[in-house]
Amino acid sequence: MKFSTTQKCYTFSSCLDDDSVGADWEGIDASAVVFYEKEQCQGSKLISRTFPKGQVMFSFDKGAKSFMVWSDGIAMALSHTTAYLFCFFTPFVAHDVTAWSGTVTFYNNRWHDISGGSYEYHIDDSQQCINLSCYNDRATSAKWSDIVKWGAFDGKSRIAFYTGKDCTGTVKDWDIKHPNGFPGNFFLDGIDNEISSFMISQLARRRRCLAHGTSSCL
Secondary structure, eight states: OEEOBSSOEEEOSSSOOTTOOEEEEESOOSSEEEEEEEGGGEEEEEEEOOOSSEEEEOOSTTOOOEEEEEOSSSOOBOSSSOEEEEEEOSTTTTSOOOOOOEEEEEESSGGGOGGGOEEEEEEOOSSEEEEOGGGTTOOSEEEEESOOOOOSBTTBOEEEEEEETTTEEEEEEEETTOTTOOOOOGGGGTOTTOOOEEEEESSOSSOSEEEEOOSOOO
């Protein structure tokens, strides 16, 4: 998308949609480039001051709808003869991609006590909703390993647990890097024995497609 004026709101049309995850730009000489959650430069905003080239990952749930290049308060023509902003829809532009395969393990007991029973789900993709099938409404604690750690949430990915199937209902989420430890007692979070689905949130807080869990449990 080509543009040439600061202090003017540009609303995305076909370039960005609800599946966008970020943008990069070149040829900008100004004080900031600002992305907005809503059209007409309304709603939450994400500000970057990296010039003349830069790149951001959107933290909005449904991408960005508009943007504006800020100067020092007055509209001005950009000093470069050509200024471009590009949208992208996958993590490949922003980060080296490495295939990953991890596990999420649910426990019937608190503090990951295996004596009450457990079940392990294997997962290798983000933005996929996993229904717990026969382990529905049984989990009291959970752990995970080898899950992708980078994402659009301050550079990190998150894991979200839902009380409804297909990733609906009440949701609680954790940083994959678990700085405060794995959830050891879902009772403290108000979702003990109520979890029906989960998802690795890497690019947004919404699912891309559904994937149902195994039909038999140990």
